[in-house]
Amino acid sequence: MPEPTVVVRAADYFQSYSVVGLLGVLGVLFVAVAFGAGRLLRPVVPTPEKLLTYECGVDPVGDGWAHTQVRYYVYAFLYVIFAVDSIFLFPWATVFAADGYGATTLVEMFIFLGFLAVGLLYAYKKGVLTWA
Structure with missing residues (x-):
């Protein structure tokens, strides 16, 4: 005996996703109204005095612009690469x-x-992983 087929009407399909769409629109609208009211x-x-840089209650000294070494960005970039790759695991x-x-x-994973x-190994050979 063949299995009965389930006929999904387009109206039912649209109705189920219209609720999700309506909740998404209401969520965005709620956030927009909250930011607008604020x-x-x-x-x-x-x-x-309000336009000065705030440093945890201490009077600001010097310029508010701080330079960061480029070597930190390389480690952050390598971390992001391996974090994304671990997601595939x-x-x-x-x-x-x-x-x-x-x-x-x-075999594919190896x-x-x-x-x-x-x-x-390439990053190691190029000297990226050495702390200078």
């Missing part, structure tokens, strides 16, 4: 547990980790 109701009295772990995909996914290792 802007209209706050007192605006700029004084030279979680779906792999779920597929690896499925029947019939074990060996193939294991190839992926090999590319990561080559990139890390």
Whole structure:
């Protein structure tokens, strides 16, 4: 006996997503009204003292512009790369547990980790990871 087919009408499909869309619009509208009310109701009295840089209760000394060494950006960039790559490991772990995909996914993941290792080795050879 064939299984009965489920006919999904376009109106039902639109109705289910219209609720999600309406909640999204209401959320954005609520945030916009809150920011607008805050802007209209706050007192605006700029004084030279209020325009100074605030440093945790201590009188500001020198310029408010602080320079950061470029070497920190390289470490942050490498961290972001490996954090994004680690995100790909979680779906792999779920597929690896499925029947019939074990060996193939294991080989694919070792190839992926090999590319990561080559990139890390390249960064090490270029001297990016040395703290100068």
